Amino acid sequence: MTQSDLFTILPILVLIVWACVLLLVDLFIPKGSKKWTALLAAVGLAGALGLNLAQAGQQLSAFGGMVVLDGFSSFMTSLFLASGLLAVALAYGYLKRMGLERGEYYVILMFSLSGMMLMAQATDLFVVFLALELLSIPLYVLAAFARSRSDSEEAGLKYFLLGAFATGFVVYGISLVFGATGHTSLAGIVSVIQTPETFSGTFNPLLLTIGAALILVGFSFKVAAVPFHMWTPDVYQGAPTPVTGFMAVGAKAAGFAALLRIFVAALPSLSADLVPVLWGLAALTMLVGNLVAISQTNIKRLLAYSSIAHAGYILMAFVNFGNPKVGPDAVASALFYLLTYAITSFGAWAVVIGLEKQDGKGLEISDFAGLGRKRPLMAAAMTIFMLSLTGMPPTLGLVGKFYLFRTVVEGGYIWLAVIGVLTSLISAYYYLRVVVTMYMHTGEPETKREFWLDLTWELAALATVVLSFVPAALFAWASGAVLTIF
Amino acid sequence: MTNPLILVTFFPLLGVLALLFVRSDRKTLMRWISLLVSLVTFGLSIWMLTLFDKANPELQLGFNLPWIQVANWNISFIMGVDGLSILLVLLTTFLTPISILSTWTAVEERVKEFMIFFLLLEVGMLGVFLAQDLFLFYIFWEFTLVPMYFLIGIWGGPRRIYAAIKFFLYTMAGSILMLLAILWLGINQGTFSVPDLIKNGGIPGNIQLWLFLAFAAAFAIKVPMWPLHSWLPDAHVEAPTAGSVILAGVLLKMGTYGFLRFNLPLFPDAVKQAAPWMALLAVIGILYGAAVSYAQKDIKKLVAYSSVSHLGFVMLGLFALNAQGVEGAILQMINHGLSTGALFLLVGMVYEQTHTREFSVYGGLWKIMPVYGTVMLIVALSSMGLPGLNGFIGEFAILLGAFGSKAIGSPWFAGLAAAGVILAAVYILYMFQKMFLGPEGSIVEDVKKHGHALRDLNLREIVTVLPLLVFIFWIGLYPKPFFDLIAPAVEKLLIAFH
Numbered sequence: 004m005t006q007s008d009l010f011t012i013l014p015i016l017v018l019i020v021w022a023c024v025l026l027l028v029d030l031f032i033p034k035g036s037k038k039w040t041a042l043l044a045a046v047g048l049a050g051a052l053g054l055n056l057a058q059a060g061q062q063l064s065a066f067g068g069m070v071v072l073d074g075f076s077s078f079m080t081s082l083f084l085a086s087g088l089l090a091v092a093l094a095y096g097y098l099k100r101m102g103l104e105r106g107e108y109y110v111i112l113m114f115s116l117s118g119m120m121l122m123a124q125a126t127d128l129f130v131v132f133l134a135l136e137l138l139s140i141p142l143y144v145l146a147a148f149a150r151s152r153s154d155s156e157e158a159g160l161k162y163f164l165l166g167a168f169a170t171g172f173v174v175y176g177i178s179l180v181f182g183a184t185g186h187t188s189l190a191g192i193v194s195v196i197q198t199p200e201t202f203s204g205t206f207n208p209l210l211l212t213i214g215a216a217l218i219l220v221g222f223s224f225k226v227a228a229v230p231f232h233m234w235t236p237d238v239y240q241g242a243p244t245p246v247t248g249f250m251a252v253g254a255k256a257a258g259f260a261a262l263l264r265i266f267v268a269a270l271p272s273l274s275a276d277l278v279p280v281l282w283g284l285a286a287l288t289m290l291v292g293n294l295v296a297i298s299q300t301n302i303k304r305l306l307a308y309s310s311i312a313h314a315g316y317i318l319m320a321f322v323n324f325g326n327p328k329v330g331p332d333a334v335a336s337a338l339f340y341l342l343t344y345a346i347t348s349f350g351a352w353a354v355v356i357g358l359e360k361q362d363g364k365g366l367e368i369s370d371f372a373g374l375g376r377k378r379p380l381m382a383a384a385m386t387i388f389m390l391s392l393t394g395m396p397p398t399l400g401l402v403g404k405f406y407l408f409r410t411v412v413e414g415g416y417i418w419l420a421v422i423g424v425l426t427s428l429i430s431a432y433y434y435l436r437v438v439v440t441m442y443m444h445t446g447e448p449e450t451k452r453e454f455w456l457d458l459t460w461e462l463a464a465l466a467t468v469v470l471s472f473v474p475a476a477l478f479a480w481a482s483g484a485v486l487t488i489f
Numbered sequence: 490m491t492n493p494l495i496l497v498t499f500f501p502l503l504g505v506l507a508l509l510f511v512r513s514d515r516k517t518l519m520r521w522i523s524l525l526v527s528l529v530t531f532g533l534s535i536w537m538l539t540l541f542d543k544a545n546p547e548l549q550l551g552f553n554l555p556w557i558q559v560a561n562w563n564i565s566f567i568m569g570v571d572g573l574s575i576l577l578v579l580l581t582t583f584l585t586p587i588s589i590l591s592t593w594t595a596v597e598e599r600v601k602e603f604m605i606f607f608l609l610l611e612v613g614m615l616g617v618f619l620a621q622d623l624f625l626f627y628i629f630w631e632f633t634l635v636p637m638y639f640l641i642g643i644w645g646g647p648r649r650i651y652a653a654i655k656f657f658l659y660t661m662a663g664s665i666l667m668l669l670a671i672l673w674l675g676i677n678q679g680t681f682s683v684p685d686l687i688k689n690g691g692i693p694g695n696i697q698l699w700l701f702l703a704f705a706a707a708f709a710i711k712v713p714m715w716p717l718h719s720w721l722p723d724a725h726v727e728a729p730t731a732g733s734v735i736l737a738g739v740l741l742k743m744g745t746y747g748f749l750r751f752n753l754p755l756f757p758d759a760v761k762q763a764a765p766w767m768a769l770l771a772v773i774g775i776l777y778g779a780a781v782s783y784a785q786k787d788i789k790k791l792v793a794y795s796s797v798s799h800l801g802f803v804m805l806g807l808f809a810l811n812a813q814g815v816e817g818a819i820l821q822m823i824n825h826g827l828s829t830g831a832l833f834l835l836v837g838m839v840y841e842q843t844h845t846r847e848f849s850v851y852g853g854l855w856k857i858m859p860v861y862g863t864v865m866l867i868v869a870l871s872s873m874g875l876p877g878l879n880g881f882i883g884e885f886a887i888l889l890g891a892f893g894s895k896a897i898g899s900p901w902f903a904g905l906a907a908a909g910v911i912l913a914a915v916y917i918l919y920m921f922q923k924m925f926l927g928p929e930g931s932i933v934e935d936v937k938k939h940g941h942a943l944r945d946l947n948l949r950e951i952v953t954v955l956p957l958l959v960f961i962f963w964i965g966l967y968p969k970p971f972f973d974l975i976a977p978a979v980e981k982l983l984i985a986f987h
Contacts, residue, residue: 332561379602395635395661396628405624405672412672420672424665431661435638435654443642443650479559 011065011072013058014051014080015120021047022113029106037104038095044109045091048116052084068188069127078338078484079123079260082345086252087116089349089459093245096453097356103149103243111148112249115141119257126268128177128187131261135173135225138257139166142250146242154363158241165234169224172217179214183207189269196272212276218265219277219284225258226314228284229291239307244359247303248352251310252345259317259341263334266324274325281321282419288315289426296433302355302368305433306348309392312430313344319423320407323414333410335482336403342477343391343403346470350463351388354381357450357460365449368437372446381450381457382441384464389434391467394427399471406478492552493537494568497582498615500530501608508605516600520593523604527586527611534582541575543974546981548621548684556625563680567621572978573749574618576819576971577742580826581618583956584738585611588731590953591834595730595841596644603644606636607731614739618746623671623681627664630707630747633740634660637732645727652720652727659720663710670703674755687754694758701759704752711744714767714804715774718797725793726846730837733789737796738830742822745803749819749982753807757985760810764896767808772905774801779912783919788846791920792832795872798909799825805906806887809897810986814890815979820971821883824964828872828880831957835865838950839924842943843932848923852930858945862925864954869921871961873913879964884910896986 009016025047029040055077063072090112098104118138125131143166147159181187184195185202192211199206223231239247266277292312299305320337323329358365358374375382391400404427411420470477504526511519540550551569558564570578589607596603613636616629634657642653673696675681678689692700710717721741725733753760778798785791803825806818839854839861840846855862871878874885888910891903936943946954964971 376599390635396632401628401631405668408669409672409676412669413676417669417673420669421666424669428658428662428665431658432654435657439642439650439654442639443653475557475559475562478557478562482559 005065007063008065010058011063011070012121012124014055014084015117015124017054018047018051018113018117018120021050022110022117025106025113026110029110032106034104037099037106040106040109041091041095044113045088047113048084048087048091052081052088055080055084064126068190069130070121070124071126072124074484075260075264075334075338076120076123078480079256080120082256082342083116083119083123083253086249086256086345086349087112090245090249090253092455092459093248093349093353093356094243095455096451097243097245097359097456100451101149101243101361108145108148111141111144115139115145116253119253119260122257123260123264125261125264126189128180128189128265131265132170132174132177134257135170135261138254139170139225142166142246142254145246146238146250148246149243152241152363154241155243156241158238161234162238162242165224169221169231171221172224173221176214176217176219176221179210179217181214183210183214189265192269196270212273215266215270215273215277216280219262219280222258222262223284226255226262226317227311228314228318229288229311232288232292232311232314235311236304236307239310240301240303244303244352244356247307248349251306251348251352255310255314256341256345259337262321263324263337266321267330267334271325271327271330278322278325281318281324282416285315285318285322286419286422288312288318289422290315293426293429293433296430299433300368302366302371302437305368305437306351306355309430309434310348312426313340313348313392315426316404316407316423317341317344319411319416319419322416322419323410326414329410329414331485332482333414334485335478336406336410338484339477339481340403340407342481343399343467346463346466347388347391347398347400350384350460350467351392353456353460353463354385354388357381357453357456358448360449368440369444369446370448371437371440372444372448373441374446374448374450375442377448378450381460384460385441386438387464387467389437393431393434395431397468397471399467399474402471402474492550492568493533493540494550494552494570494619497530497533497537497578498568498612498619500533501526501585501611504608505605508601508608511601513601516597519600519604520589523608524586524589526608527582527589530611531582531586534579537570538575538579541570541974543572544977546977547571551621553682556622561679563675563682564624565622565682566625567682567684568619568625569621569684570619572975573819573982574746575974576823577618577739577746578615580742580823581611581614581739584734584826584830587830587834587953587956588734590949591734591837592729592731593949595837599643603640606639607735610636610640610735614735614743617743621683623674623683623686625681626683627668627671630743631661631664633743637736637740640732641724641728644729644732647727648723649727652723655720656724659710659717663707663717666703667707670700673700683751683755692756697756697759698762701752701756701763704747704756705763708744708747708752711747712741712800712804713744713797714770715777715797715801718774718778721797722790722793725796725833726787726789730833730840733833733837734830737792737833738826741796741800742826745800745807745818745822748804748807749815753810754982754985760808761896761986764808764810764894765898768805768891768894768897768902771801771804771808772902772909774798774804775906775909776912779909779916783912783916786848788836788848788920788924789833791916792829792836795913795916796825796829798913799829799872801909802884802887802906805891805902806883809887809890809894810983811890811894811896812976812979812983813886814894815983816972816975817883817886817890819975819979820964820968821880821887823971824871824879824883827957827960827964828868831868831954831961832872834954834957835861835868838946843936845932848920850930850932850935851924852927853925853933854930854943855925856929857933857943860945860951864946864958865925866921867958867961868954869917871965873917874910877965879961879968882964882968
């Protein structure tokens with residue numbers, strides 16, 4: 004282990020050490036003043052984010068090529084840490100109000116984040132597996148964090164069982180890939196594919212394809228792609244809302260980080276076999292996510308299906324993964340879309356938390372009636388989020404969709420793009436229903452005014468609108484994060 | 490930032506900003522702010538007109554700022570105005586203050602939001618007419634949906650939510666297909682700039698047809714062309730008066746303008762192929778709209794369906810692809826904005842007093858409201874195309890163009906469309922007779938029972954409609970200045986079709 008090795012994973016290191024220390028410090032923080040834990044966690048996350056930004060532009064490989072630091076990992080790590088900060092902001096008042104205030108929330112969150120960050124840096128399938136477990140297990144705990152509530156317990160258990168199932172797929176896939184190529188490192192896999200004679204055993208392309216497909220299935224669970232999405236609505240509904248917001252953004256982004264890295268960097272040769280599958284997966288996910296969302300009456304379930312649908316949109320970027328001309332652009336568009344989704348979705352979850360009451364009350368869409376009069380700004384922000392999720396101007400959502408669809412059209416998958424835009428039209432219907440309820444129905448919603456919560460949706464709404472006019476810097480950042488192909 | 494186009498387009502935002510800081514119970518102040526801001530915007534557009542060189546067929550007063558220029562994105566902030574769009578810009582800035590004036594007593598609820606949405610809508614519409622980059626255009630185009638959706642959905646009639654969502658989804662359905670076509674153009678031609686795209690040309694014929702259809706989907710729904718019109722009556726009937734005026738006056742023109750600005754010059758081969766079919770749909774729209782108008786029991790619905798008929802004329806003129814037809818179509822866009830805008834205003838004025846739009850309860854209003862009756866008569870005659878008033882000029886030019894059009898290929902389309910002119914007289918005069926002639930309708934008594942009699946137009950209402958009347962006569966009697974503005978740009982546009 005050299006200095007350079009440690010430097011490569013410095014933000015993760017800092018975060019884990021900080022989390023361990025915080026676990027101890029939390030013992031000495033009296034029960035009523037857990038805000039100090041939150042503050043310390045936020046400081047740790049901000050510090051890691053600062054380190055990560057300071058490392059930007061570096062290209063390093065460490066631990067014998069098992070992890071790397073590159074534009075891609077630096078982009079994803081920033082996204083993870085920012086969503087971690089937002090998850091702290093959302094939880095700050097919420098946990099207290101719901102009687103869940105325990106310092107462990109913040110610590111577990113940080114452990115899960117370190118898994119995500121490792122995922123973005125992993126270039127070896129073993130490390131991918133390690134990162135997957137490191138990010139998932141704390142999330143199972145977080146989902147069940149409101150343990151006195153049965154639906155939260157159900158969410159935790161369901162997420163755990165299906166998560167373990169999905170991990171099984173990933174591990175089995177990894178073992179098949181290893182069997183086919185004799186390597187777990189992405190670079191090694193590529194070298195065997197390109198020059199099979201260097202492999203001491205017999206290179207088995209079929210085994211490799213099956214292994215890759217199993218890895219795809221495993222991560223499809225994580226990103227909630229149809230037909231592996233069944234757990235999503237229940238888990239999203241049952242988990243404490245800040246955790247839901249974190250899962251919708253962080254866990255999904257981590258899943259996509261792994262998929263992008265593995266498929267774009269190591270397996271572009273399989274694209275002929277896998278593209279039809281990915282095409283179908285994307286189309287199905289967009290269709291089912293959007294169609295089923297129409298009939299939801301609970302806002303958390305609605306946003307859960309919306310997150311499924313958005314996984315479908317991001318999956319569209321994958322059909323180009325083996326195309327050397329469009330591929331880099333496709334990756335950049337997926338990253339950009341993840342970013343826009345993260346901002347918008349956290350904003351929407353913040354508004355939902357602002358209306359949530361004890362025992363899961365206040366979460367029906369009808370509970371939003373009259374918000375336009377009672378809290379004009381909050382309703383305006385929610386409208387912006389809904390428009391952004393639909394892909395209407397002047398919001399980031401439109402820019403993200405524009406970017407994403409552009410790569411799909413450029414790759415020649417015009418019918419997938421048609422499905423994409425038509426399902427966006429469907430989605431307008433249910434997103435607008437939230438807007439209709441806020442402005443055109445009368446009601447007396449009870450809302451909370453909490454500084455950090457309000458700041459979250461205020462900033463998210465502002466960013467969603469303002470960044471849509473000046474997206475060039477974000478574009479440049481995302482396209483700078485293109486993966487190096489081995 | 491002294492470019493007149495930037496100033497015109499974004500000046501209403503100043504009003505939005507000011508309104509945000511007004512206390513929500515100071516309704517009159519808000520109305521004055523909005524009126525003033527929209528009047529200044531109108532003034533700025535007049536300034537733009539004085540700078541405009543009408544002999545020049547090119548885009549003018551334009552500017553071109555790089556906007557998103559990373560990673561082979563080639564998006565610029567391009568605006569410009571030419572003969573195709575200048576009248577529509579003026580129409581927009583002209584109708585907005587009039588509409589705001591018409592809401593003075595009609596909108597009492599949530600005035601602040603109303604005015605904010607109205608001014609935002611103006612920004613969107615002006616942007617649509619001035620944007621010369623496809624991405625920029627698409628942003629403005631989609632953006633107009635949002636404020637209009639709220640205007641219908643919050644301040645509309647009893648079925649407003651249904652109408653608002655229908656309006657939104659219908660329009661979005663077309664525009665997302667256009668989005669794909671825009672993306673295709675951007676990728677394969679390497680630019681989103683409309684002038685560059687036209688200059689480069691070279692889109693293969695079979696693909697032209699697909700792109701034409703994708704753009705046409707967005708525009709035909711907006712126009713609306715038969716059979717895609719079914720959102721229009723709902724939206725019109727439920728929208729508040731000012732919303733209807735803008736919807737009929739400007740938003741529908743965004744569709745016809747789209748054909749003119751994008752479909753015609755970008756896909757000339759496909760346009761030639763499609764012209765007879767578009768003409769057929771236009772003629773069906775003319776006759777169908779007229780027939781259905783006649784069958785209506787609701788005044789606003791009648792006017793709404795008459796729009797389907799009138800916009801059919803515009804489409805017929807556009808796809809005649811000759812100078813008379815296209816110039817007539819552009820002028821007819823303006824005429825329809827003036828006449829139908831005025832009709833909706835007038836209907837709104839009596840509705841404010843009676844709260845009903847059923848024909849059956851009206852009758853004999855002329856005696857009680859002579860000024861109102863006179864104004865309505867002029868507007869109705871203009872709408873049905875009486876010589877001497879504006880409607881005649883536009884329709885005559887369109888029919889002339891359509892008769893001699895090589896692109897349409899048969900004078901029968903024009904012949905049938907001419908029948909539409911007669912049908913227009915039937916339904917418009919029918920409406921006028923039902924409302925103003927004959928014995929007094931039951932509504933007169935009903936209103937009296939509530940303690941006040943029907944009154945004639947007051948000063949504010951007269952001020953609201955008077956500017957419209959001026960232009961109705963002006964265009965009808967001396968249309969030359971208007972044609973002078975249009976003609977050079979149309980000449981240039983049609984070179985591809987000679």
